[in-house]
Amino acid sequence: MKTVQLAIVGGGPAGLSAAVEAAQLGVSVIVLDENPRLGGQIYRQPASEFGISDEKKLGKQYRDGKKLLQKVAAFQAEITIWSNTLVWGYFGEKELAVIRNGRAEILKADQIIIASGTYDRPLPFPGWTLPGVFGAGGVQVLIKSQGVLPGTRFLLAGSGPLQLAVADQLLKAGAEIVAVVEATSTTRMLRYLPRLLRQPTLVLDGIKYLAKLKLHGVPYIHSHAIIKTSGAEEVNQAVIAAIDKDWQPIAGTEKSFRVDAVCLGYGLVPNTDLTRLCRCVHHYDESLGGWIPEYNERMESSVPGIFVAGDGCGVRGVNMAIQEGRLAGIYAARNLVLIDDATANRSANLVRAKLRGLQKFAGALSELYCLKSGIYVLARNETVICRCEEVDLNRIRKAIGAGADNVDDIKRRTRAGMGYCQGRMCASSILTIAQREAHSNPERLSYLKARSPVKPIPLAAFLE
C-alpha cells in the first residue's frame, strides 16, 4: 500500500490549485485523475499525441490551463501525478481504492482533497436519448480536445452562458446553428445586469458571443425551451415552445427545426459520488446544483481531514474553484503541521478576500439562470428517466404512488439509478419528479446512497 501526505482527487482547476498551494508549503502530494491528461473539463487540453498549429485559436481557457499545468510541473519533487487513475472506492481510514493503468491499488493518505467537478444537468424530455442529442459540456470536449464535430446542423437549448460559449466554438469549427434557445427571459437578464457588471469582462464576452450569433444569422430565442426531439434512429427534428414564468411550455407556440444535433446546456450538477461515499454531511442547495457537501471556512468537510473544493461542492465556476482549491491546500498543510494556524490564516485571508469578490458575481449568475419547475414536467409517461436501466417516468410514478418516499426507495422498487452510471444521469431528475408527485422536499427525499465501486471496474485489475 502506497502512502502519501495529501491525496487530491481530480486534476481540474480546483485540484491543481490545491496541489500547487500545498506543494509550496512542503506537502508531498499525489493528484489522481481518470483522464490521461490533467486539466479537468474546462482546462481540458488536446490529446498529447496531437500537434497544435496555432495556440491562439485554442482560446483563453486552454492558455489558463496550460499556465496552471506549468506551475504544477515546477513542483516535480512534491507533486506526483497519477493519471489514468479511477478512484472507485473508500472504506474509511483515508484509504482510497483506485484502479491505476488497469491495476487495483490502495492509496493511504493523511489528508484528502476531493475536487471531483461537475457535469451537464440531465433533463429528460421526449426523445432525449436519441443519438445526436448531447450535453453542452460533452460537445465542448469533443471540439476542443478531440477536434471533431458530432453533427452538422445544431440546435442549442438550455439556460446560462455556457451555451453561448459552445455556440461560438461550433461556429468557429464550421458547424451550422439553426437556433440558440435560452429559457431565461431577457427582461430577467437585464435586471441582473448591474450585479453581473462586477465582472465586466465576462459580460463583455457574453455580448461578443451574442454579436457573433447575429453576424452569422443565428436566431437567439429567449423565454423558450426545447420540448421534444424526434427521429427514427437519430435525431432529425427538434421542437421548441415558448414558456411561461415558471417555465411551463405554452400550448400552440411550438416551432420545429430540422437538425442532426442538439446540444443541451441546463446548468451543471456537482459530482458527489466520493463525498457521499466518504459519508460527508450534505445539504441541498438548488442554485448551486443540488446536493452538495457541507464544509467550513477551511474547505474541510464534516469528516476531519477530508476537504472539498471547486464545482464538486457547489457550482460556482472556474475562478472560485481555483481559490477554493488554494484554501483547501493551505489547511491540508496546516493539518499536517507543516505550518501553524497563524501562518495558515494569514495566507488564507488573502484568498478569502478574492473569494468574496468573486462570490457576488457567481451568486448573481447562479440565481439568474436557476431552473424553474416547469422545465421538469416535459417528460411523458413513456419517456426514459434512467438511461442505463431504461426506467420510464410511468414506473417511477407508480413507485411513488405505491408509497416510495425517498430516492433510494424509488431505486429499489424500479431499478432507476442501479445501472452503470450509478444514478449520475437520473438521480437529480428522480428528485424533482418525487418532489412534484409526492408533494415532498429534497430533505425528506434525500439522495442515492453512494456505493463502491462508484464506476464499473474490471475484475482483471485484481488478478495476480
Place this chain on the structure above:
Amino acid sequence: MSKDRRISGPIVRGEPFQITVDGKPVTAYAGETIATVLLASGFRIFRHTARQGEPRSVFCGIGICYDCLVTVNNVPNQRACMTFAKPGLAVIRQRGTVEKDVSSE
C-alpha cells in the same frame, strides 16, 4: 458514409491508421478516442439498448453517463469516450449490455 467531421486546425493529427468498426476498416489517428473515430466517420449510433433496443450514442462525452458503450477487442461495455484508438482495434457496436462469453476460453 458521410464526409469526415474532423475539424481542420488548430489540432494537427499525425499519421492515420486503421481500426475496424463492425468489421469494416475506418481511419483513426493517435490521440483520438473511439467516440471521436466513430463520430468523425459518421457513425452516430454506438449501440442498441438491452431491453427496448433503443439506439444510443455519446451523451455526456466525459465518462460519466456510460451511454457510449462499445465492445473493444472482445471486451464489452467499454466507454467509447474514454478509450483511445490504437492501430488494429476491433470495435463492435453492441446490442444490449453484452456479457463476455468465457466458455470457450
